[in-house]
Amino acid sequence: DIQMTQSPLSLSASVEDRVTIACRASQSIGSYLNWYQQKPGKAPELLIYAASSLQSGVPSRFSGSGSGTYFTLTISSLQPEDFATYYCQQSYSTPLTFGGGTKVEIK
Amino acid sequence: QVQLVQSGVEVQRPGASVKVSCKASGYTFASYTITWVRQAPGQGPEWMGWISPDNGNTDLAQNLQGRVTMTTDTSASTAYMELRSLRSDDTAVYYCARSMLDGGTSRFDYWGQGTLVTVSS
Numbered sequence: 653d654i655q656m657t658q659s660p661l662s663l664s665a666s667v668e669d670r671v672t673i674a675c676r677a678s679q680s681i682g683s684y685l686n687w688y689q690q691k692p693g694k695a696p697e698l699l700i701y702a703a704s705s706l707q708s709g710v711p712s713r714f715s716g717s718g719s720g721t722y723f724t725l726t727i728s729s730l731q732p733e734d735f736a737t738y739y740c741q742q743s744y745s746t747p748l749t750f751g752g753g754t755k756v757e758i759k
Numbered sequence: 760q761v762q763l764v765q766s767g768v769e770v771q772r773p774g775a776s777v778k779v780s781c782k783a784s785g786y787t788f789a790s791y792t793i794t795w796v797r798q799a800p801g802q803g804p805e806w807m808g809w810i811s812p813d814n815g816n817t818d819l820a821q822n823l824q825g826r827v828t829m830t831t832d833t834s835a836s837t838a839y840m841e842l843r844s845l846r847s848d849d850t851a852v853y854y855c856a857r858s859m860l861d862g863g864t865s866r867f868d869y870w871g872q873g874t875l876v877t878v879s880s
Contacts, residue, residue: 686866688804695854695870696804702864739803743865747820748794748806 654678654742658751664759671727673754675740680720684744687716687725690753691736699738700725730756761785763855763871770877771845778841779874781855788836789813792858794867795829795840797851805851809858810838845878852876 655678665671675685683703688696698707700716703723713728727734735758740751766780781793795807808819810829817829828841838855853874856867 684864688867695856695873696867697870698866698868701859701866701868702862707866707868741804741867746806746818748865750804750806753803 653747654681654744654749656740656742656749656751658738658740658754660754661752662755662757664757665730666759667730667732669730669759671730671734671756673725673738673740673756675718675723675725675751677721677723677742677744681742681744683719684742685716685718685723686741686743687714688739688741689734689736690739696739727756732758761857761869763857763869765853765855765871765874768875768877770879773845773847773878773880775845775878776841776843777845777876778839779853779855779876781838781840781871783836783838783857786857788831789833792860792865793829793831793838794856794858795838796854796856796867798854798873799848799851802851804854807840807853812838842876845876847878850876850878 657676659674685703687700690696704716715726737753737755762784764782769777789812792809794809796804798804810817812831831838855871857869859868
């Protein structure tokens with residue numbers, strides 16, 4: 653199975669800060685990497701697919717980059733509604749696997 | 760608009776079975792794979808497997824094979840996930856999600872609201 657490791661586990665940031673979350677795969681997965689946002693008590697929501705493609709309806713302050721084994725999710729200007737937990741997920745091979753999550757909290 | 764609506768909260772004893780439903784609307788049900796994901800309290804999501812409604816083909820997580828069955832009723836646009844021989848560590852929120860398959864990759868673009876399954880004696 654492909655292991656996905658996110659860092660940091662959590663971070664504190666202020667509104668309008670630029671935030672970057674990292675995700676590493678245990679083997680090369682090309683660009684088969686998705687990012688999700690999850691708020692407490694809610695289902696995850698797709699933000700980015702294929703490493704860098706913005707899902708329809710997602711604000712342009714979210715962006716993704718990377719390939720192979722290292723990926724990043726960047727929020728260019730953090731907004732109050734962005735405080736949540738973020739997960740990466742590889743779609744290269746089954747079993748599909750998720751990272752452990754990064755919780756973004758208010759400073 | 761695309762919607763996935765799941766069945767309600769379940770409380771089951773260890774050793775029992777649970778069957779969760781996921782009714783889809785707003786799109787052609789047979790055209791998209793349905794994925795099941797579960798999330799234990801305080802943990803990240805775990806992929807359980809997926810099913811293609813058009814032919815019933817499944818790909819299941821190896822650690823659940825033998826205990827999980829995924830089926831669909833295309834006439835009712837509904838997917839089902841049954842988990843047997845429940846254990847306390849099966850306590851989780853269970854989600855269905857529509858899987859968009861595109862150019863060799865996949866993504867979960869619409870999700871159900873989740874079904875809490877609690878396994879307790």
